[in-house]
Each structure stands twice: as C-alpha cells, then as structure tokens.
Amino acid sequence: MPQIENGKAARTIIFGILVTGIAVIASDVLPFICFLALPQAGLFTRVRFGKHSVTICVATIILIAILSSGILIDTFFLSGLFLLGFAMGECFNRKLPVEVTVIFPLFVALTAYLFGLYFYSNQLNLGMLAFVNEQVQKNLELTLKLYESMGVSMENIKMFSDNFDRIQHDLVRLIPAIVISLTLIMVWLNLLLSKSLEVRSRLSFYHFGSLNQWKAPEILVWFVIGCGILLILSGSGLRLLSISGILVLMTIYFFQGIAIVSFYFEKKRFPRFLKIFMYSIIAVQQILLFFIIGLGFFDMWMNFRKLEQKETN
Numbered sequence: 001m002p003q004i005e006n007g008k009a010a011r012t013i014i015f016g017i018l019v020t021g022i023a024v025i026a027s028d029v030l031p032f033i034c035f036l037a038l039p040q041a042g043l044f045t046r047v048r049f050g051k052h053s054v055t056i057c058v059a060t061i062i063l064i065a066i067l068s069s070g071i072l073i074d075t076f077f078l079s080g081l082f083l084l085g086f087a088m089g090e091c092f093n094r095k096l097p098v099e100v101t102v103i104f105p106l107f108v109a110l111t112a113y114l115f116g117l118y119f120y121s122n123q124l125n126l127g128m129l130a131f132v133n134e135q136v137q138k139n140l141e142l143t144l145k146l147y148e149s150m151g152v153s154m155e156n157i158k159m160f161s162d163n164f165d166r167i168q169h170d171l172v173r174l175i176p177a178i179v180i181s182l183t184l185i186m187v188w189l190n191l192l193l194s195k196s197l198e199v200r201s202r203l204s205f206y207h208f209g210s211l212n213q214w215k216a217p218e219i220l221v222w223f224v225i226g227c228g229i230l231l232i233l234s235g236s237g238l239r240l241l242s243i244s245g246i247l248v249l250m251t252i253y254f255f256q257g258i259a260i261v262s263f264y265f266e267k268k269r270f271p272r273f274l275k276i277f278m279y280s281i282i283a284v285q286q287i288l289l290f291f292i293i294g295l296g297f298f299d300m301w302m303n304f305r306k307l308e309q310k311e312t313n
Helices: 002-029 031-067 072-093 098-123 128-149 154-162 164-201 220-233 236-267 272-284 286-302 307-312
Strands: none
Touching: 002 031, 002 072, 031 072, 031 164, 072 098, 072 164, 098 128, 098 164, 128 154, 128 164, 154 164, 164 236, 220 236, 220 286, 236 272, 236 286, 272 286
C-alpha cells in the first residue's frame, strides 16, 4: 500500500510539473502572456494538487530560474507572478474574503519583486535606488531620442530637456505606486479569470458571489480626501506621496466603477460581443477610464446599483 501511494503521489507531482512547465515555457516564448499564464498556473497548482502543490511550486521556480539564464531580476519577477496565483489559490482554499484574496497575492508578488531588485542591484554593485535611477534615466533618454526622430516640435523637446532632472526625480519616487497599481490590475484580472479556470478544470473553489456587486470599503474615501488636501497644500516630498496614494486609490475605484458597468451590462442583457467591444473602448479611451473611476468613487453617495434597497426588499 505505501508503494502504491508513493507511486500515485509521484504521478501527481509529475503531472503538476508538466502543467506548470507548459505555462512557464509558453511565457518564455511569448512574454506578453506571462501576466496571466503564470498566475493561473500557480492558482491551478494550489487548488488542484493539495499537499503536493508546494513540491510542484518549488520545481516550477527552479524551472523559471533555468529558463531565465541566471538573470536574477527575471527569475524573481516571473516567480512572483507564479506565487501571486499560488497565494490566490491558498486564499480560495481557506475561503477568505475577496479583499484578502486580492491583498495577500499582491503582497507576495511585491515581496518577490523587491527581493529580485535587491539581489540584481547588488549583483551590479549598485544600490536599489541607484539602479532604479539609472534605468529611469536610460528610458527617458530613449524617449527624448524618439521624440527627435518623430519630428516633435523643438519647443516641446526643449521643455522636456529643461525638466529632464525633475521628471527623473519624480518618476523614480512614483514607481512604487505604479508597480502596486499594475500588480493590483494583474491580481484583479486573474481573479476574474479564476471563475473560467474553475469551469474548465471542473474543480470547485470559487466561493465569491457576483463581483459586479463589489464595493470598496467606505473608509478609503477619507484617504482620497486626505491625499487631495496634501496635494494642494504640501511641498514636493508630500506632494509625490499624495500622488502615489491617489494612483493606487484610483485603481481601486476603477475596479468598483467597472463593477457598476458590468452590473448594468448584465442587467440589460448585453450580448457578449457588445460587452467585449465596450470594454475595449474603455481600455483605450483615457476619458472613459476617468469616467469609470468617477463612477466608482461617487457610488458611495449615489449608490448607482441600488444594492442596499435590494437587500432590504
């Protein structure tokens, strides 16, 4: 009996490594899919393979390290994406609230990114801040050259050149908020995809109701107001801190706003192709993005979905 169980466990682990290995190799060949493929592989590993999932997770990270050719920052970044999904699967297994299912994977992924940045900058004999400064400077110089090749007016190029140091200074200090916001979006997208993964894999782990009824905690409104006051009244240091806070909070209110849009798409029974078309327009039109964020923010007072009334009825 122990031999049979050991053989069964070995087959399960091999199957798990094959599944995650396909996701890792696909992400290596087509890097743009890694933001969805690796987290979904991590999620599937945790909810499907139970007690064997940790072994499969370690083997997957080793495979990522091999395919990254020893480039530490790539290894930690891709591992962070896989662990993001793995942490989300852990939250599903424990049936934690949706907010925790977003925040915990976010924290895991950011920790992996931070370790990757630390070890890679040390490998180059640079501090983390010096490394980030150097990368931002290189990208801004490339942007300036691109503007020149595109025939942008000399007045705009001169304005960019004159403010080069200030732009670099501000961008370096806004990067943490930008990374947090982008990672939040990745977590949100993978949370939405997890329902499809449950259907395709014939597993049962998705315990949330309809996410189009989700609302951000009301206390966040005061953080928005506080950041707005700091932005108006403070000096440069606190100004950048308030902008960072607003960037992250705008991302959260975008989720609430898009939940409102999804709620009405479902209520009015929009066909699938029309939903895809409308979401595509929202993704590329900046004005609509700000409109969606506004919907999410003012929903606290306007209650666009009339959720409390439905609960009372």
